Every structure is written in structure tokens, then in C-alpha cells.
Amino acid sequence: MQRRQLLLSAALGVGTGLWPDAQAAASVPASGVLRxxxxxxxxxxxxARISDGYSRAVTGHIFEALYGYDHLARPVKIQPLTAAALPEISADFRTFTIRLRPGIYFAEDPAFxxxxxxxxxxDYVYxxxxxxxxAWMSPMLPFVLTAGMIGMDELRAAALAGAPFDYDREIEGLRALDRYxxxxxxxxxxxxxxxxxxxxxxxxxxxxEVVETYGRDVDAHPVGTGPFRLAAWRRSSRIVLEKNPQYRERFYTGEPAADDAEGQALLKRFAGRRLxxxxxxEIAIIEEDQPRWLSFLNGELDVMAAPGDGVPAAFIPxxxxxxxxxxxxxxxxxxxxxxxxxDCSLYFFGMTHPVIGGLEPEKIALRRAISLGIDVERNISLLRRGQGVPAQSPIVPHTSGYDPAFKSEMSSFDPARARALLDAYGYKDRDGDGWRERPDGQPLTLEIATTPDSGARQADELWRINMHRLGLRVKFLPAKFPEHLKAARAGKLMIWGFAVQSDVPDGLAALARYNGAQAGSQNVSRFALPAFDAVYERLEALPDGPEREALFLQAKRLAVAYAPYKITAHLLSNDLTQPWVSGYRRPLFWSDWWQYVEVGQLS
Structure with a gap:
């Protein structure tokens, strides 16, 4: 009991204030286990069936793409992973020829x-x-279709018309020219x-063979060529990965910039080590901030890091x-x-919702009024403990199209203007009960999805205060993250907030949330505007340069004007590692880093 009280006092910053070095030393874990x-x-x-960052963090360590990122390079640099070299690319950027490295093997599995x-x-064609x-209803479908592989749309259309999806039908846009x-x-x-x-x-x-062996249960049998394989899994509770004994000889390397002291130090320490x-x-699911923080203080976790926000906001001070x-x-x-x-934190408005969605002027006015009524600075101060900067557009730092000098109403807090907008478009209190009704006189209640944890309760209270200031009634719908994600993809939520991390250095990834072709996947709001989609298509095809940057500016202005999302902040991460952990460096765009850290050696 005395030890528990000491830990609780330390976590809350009260009481004894003791942080004995001996406690940390006594908790050094067995070498080679990352918790x-x-x-x-x-x-x-x-x-094929996931889009959330937590699941993707796991699959990124089990499966391997053709290419990956140099873990140490800043600015980022793409390098071959299972490919033997960078692709041969035609002058018109339409044909990509990729040669695989022979001798790479999948982890052992009964399916083989x-x-x-x-x-x-x-295997990549498949x-x-x-x-x-x-049949798989993949939320990642737009990423394949927007690539524009010749014949892929027609192959999918045949299946949508009722024929079985023909995996053996060769298409011009995706072919295995030979084995590698x-x-x-x-x-x-x-x-x-x-x-x-x-x-x-x-x-x-x-x-x-793995998919055909396990069918719909394949999500519990991930078999890849990556450095780890799934060893144990209790849904929503515990995930264990172990080193893949079939993993090829791959060694720690990197090209950090000459003035990157951290990167140079990591390269010096680990260069040539086998991965x-x-x-x-070992991954525990700990939804509440305080138990997660106490677990780290008690030496039961080795890192507090991505995916997630590092130090929980309540304990930042x-x-x-x-x-x-x-x-x-x-x-x-x-x-x-x-x-x-x-990254950015955001709220989305369901664009197919009868109350808040649509492109009619009064619906746009309602969304913009709600956005103007959100006190972004207070949100960052209280919910993030100051660990963020107000967002001006969907484009996130470190990506093309991001301009720190760009300013818009996205971060504005202007209740007076919000109330004026509501009045002008017919959202008035007609019966004198203190709450606004819809222009047709029907009741108006904002339904906000939330989660059953202490952090969300504080966010809910800020919503209540901000919206009551405008005369808008709110109702909160609590459920766990996976349930809300499923409902969001199906277009069943009115308002929900979460954070998103870019997985590529191109700002177009953030604009995918506004692309009509990606409704129901990246575009959870289901926003569809032909003018925006036309800009998106041009951004997809143009090489980087001034013309593309001008289009980014146009896209940002449309995003702000129609307000299918309220982008609130770009977040600062405060990741912590125990003294017995070496090699940690937070990735910018990729999800895999567990293979690059060493555990069990004090340094």
C-alpha cells in the first residue's frame, strides 16, 4: 500500500515528490522484451480491412511493403525494403517497374x-x-483506385455486377512480369x-494461401515477411509479437544528416546490428490515462510513445x-x-446527416458557426496541456502544401460571429426555451460521439460550454473507439473527434479526407464537392512545384469554406523512454520502429 501511495503521489505531482533512482534500477526488465x-x-x-493507427502499428511490423523509410534520415528518404532497388519510372510517371530481392520468405504457417x-x-499483385x-470492403480501397492502375476499375466493376472477383485475370496496370x-x-x-x-x-x-486457408478469420492469422510475427492475442486486451525466425539477414543502417547529432549517435551505436x-x-490495451501513466512510472512499460500522444495530457504539467x-x-x-x-486533431461533421450535412447554404452556415464557436486555444491549453499549435488547414507539418504563414478562420474563436451566422440562416430560438431550432422549426440537438474515459469527459464539458454559449443543445453518445470507427465509416455519426497521422510526406494525403471518391474510408465525413475533386485530381497528377503549391492553396480555401471538418491542432508529442531503452526515435510517417530499439541495457 505504501508503494502504491508513493507512485500515485508522484504521478499527480503531490505528496513526497520522491523519485528514487533505486526504483528505476530495480525495474530493469529482462533483455530483449519491449513493453x-x-x-x-x-x-x-x-x-486490407483496417485503417486505425493502433492496428496499423502492429501490421506494419508483420508485413512488408516494397519500400520503406530510412529510419534516421531527416528530411525523409525512401529506400528499398523487399524491392532490390528503387523503381524504374517512365518519364511520364505512368509506368513503374520494380524488381524484388530474391530469398525473402514468409513466416512459417500451416497454410504453407x-x-x-x-x-x-x-504476392503484391494479389x-x-x-x-x-x-467482398473485403476494404477501407483502403481509394488508395488503390486513385492510383489509376489500368484495368483495376473494370476488374472491380465485374465483381460488383455479380461475378466472383477474378484474381487470376491479368490486367495491364498490375502484372508480375516474372517471378521477381x-x-x-x-x-x-x-x-x-x-x-x-x-x-x-x-x-x-x-x-x-493464407487468406484462402483462414477466410474471414485471416485478421487473427497475420502472416508476413516482416521482423515479427503474432504470438498471442486477446482482443482489446493484450497483443504479443515475437521475432520472426524466418526473417532474413537485415542490418541496422541509415543516412542521418551531418548536423543531426541524435541520428549520428544512433548510427554509431547500432550500425551493422542485425534486426x-x-x-x-508485449502490448497492453490501457484506455485510461492514469493507469497507463502509473504503469510507466512503475517500470511496467518501457516506452510511452507512438501510436498515441506519449505522456497523457493530464500529467504534462x-x-x-x-x-x-x-x-x-x-x-x-x-x-x-x-x-x-x-498530424492533426479534428472533428468531422457527417455530410450525409440530415441535420448537419449537405451543401445547402444553411447547412454550411451551421457547420461554420459551430467551428467558430469552438475555443481552439482553450482546447489546446486544457485538453492538450498546451502541447499543440492551432491548425489553419487540413495540411499537416512536414508535408508538401503546408505553409506555416497561411492563416484562415479554421483556428478562429468568434462566438459573436457564430451567433450572427445562426441568426442569419434561420437557426433561432422560436419557443423561448433558450435553445435554437432548425430553420424549419424542428428541434436542433448536436449529437457528439465520445468515449467512456476521463479525458473524453473533459472534452465533452468544453463542447457543452462552447455550444451552450451559442444556444445549441448537445447530446453525447458514448462508445469505444472501434465502435465509433465502424459507425463513422457507415455514415452514422453526426459529430466525432479524433487525431490522424500522415503516413506520407505529401500533403495530398490530408486532402483525401475531402475527396468524394474516398467517402467512407479516409473521407469519414463523406464530403463530396466536384470543384474540390477536380483540384484533388490535378494535385494527384502534377509533379511538385509552384503550380502544385498554388492548387494546394485553392484546396485549403475550399476546405475551410465548406467546413466538413474542424481541424483544431497539430500536436507536439512528448514520448518517454526508460533508462534501459536505447535507439528510440519517433517516426514521422511510418508505423514501424520496434525493430530499431534495444531493451535491457542501461545507458
């Missing part, structure tokens, strides 16, 4: 009937086609297709002081890793 926690449950491990199964070009198969050569041909230029091919969490190779550096990864790690944590040898992320 971490997710703040929300996974939804499964089938790359005792054979050692080599990765071949046909994996991309599977995302297009209507893949060719992709696109209808229109795709200058940044390489970035998409570097997403192991989505576009990692899946073996056809992965740990034997096992006790862990971070003036942008530095608190002295009591420094004394324990804990290290802080801090950066502005390529």
Missing part, C-alpha cells in the same frame, strides 16, 4: 503445408487486387506513387516543464523525445 501500451483497442490485423514460402511479385475485391519483377501502369501520371508503396501497414505482401534488436514485443523533462524524471534516467508531429 508498451495502446490507449485504444485494435480492430484486427488484416491490412510445410513448404518454405518465398515472396514473389505475384495483395493490391484483394483491396479492390468488394512487378510492373504497375497508371492511366494518368502518378509522380508520388513510390510514397504509397512504402506503407508496410497497408501495402505489405499477403500470401494467397530486430528485440526478441519480443508534472512531466514537462518549459519544454524540458521534469527534474525528478531526469534523475531516474528517463529520456524525453519531443517533436511537432505530421
Amino acid at each position: 508498451l501500451a495502446f490507449k485504444a483497442a485494435e480492430t484486427g490485423f488484416d491490412p 503445408k510445410g513448404r518454405r514460402r518465398e515472396l514473389v511479385a505475384a 495483395s493490391f487486387k484483394r483491396i479492390a475485391d468488394p 519483377t512487378l510492373q504497375i501502369r497508371c492511366r494518368a501520371p502518378r509522380p508520388r506513387l513510390l510514397e504509397r508503396l512504402a506503407s508496410s501497414d497497408i501495402f505489405g505482401a499477403v500470401a494467397r 530486430p534488436l528485440v526478441e519480443r514485443v 508534472h512531466a514537462i516543464q518549459h519544454g524540458q523533462l521534469a527534474p525528478q524524471l531526469q534523475k531516474r534516467g528517463i529520456r524525453l523525445h519531443r517533436q511537432l508531429n505530421a
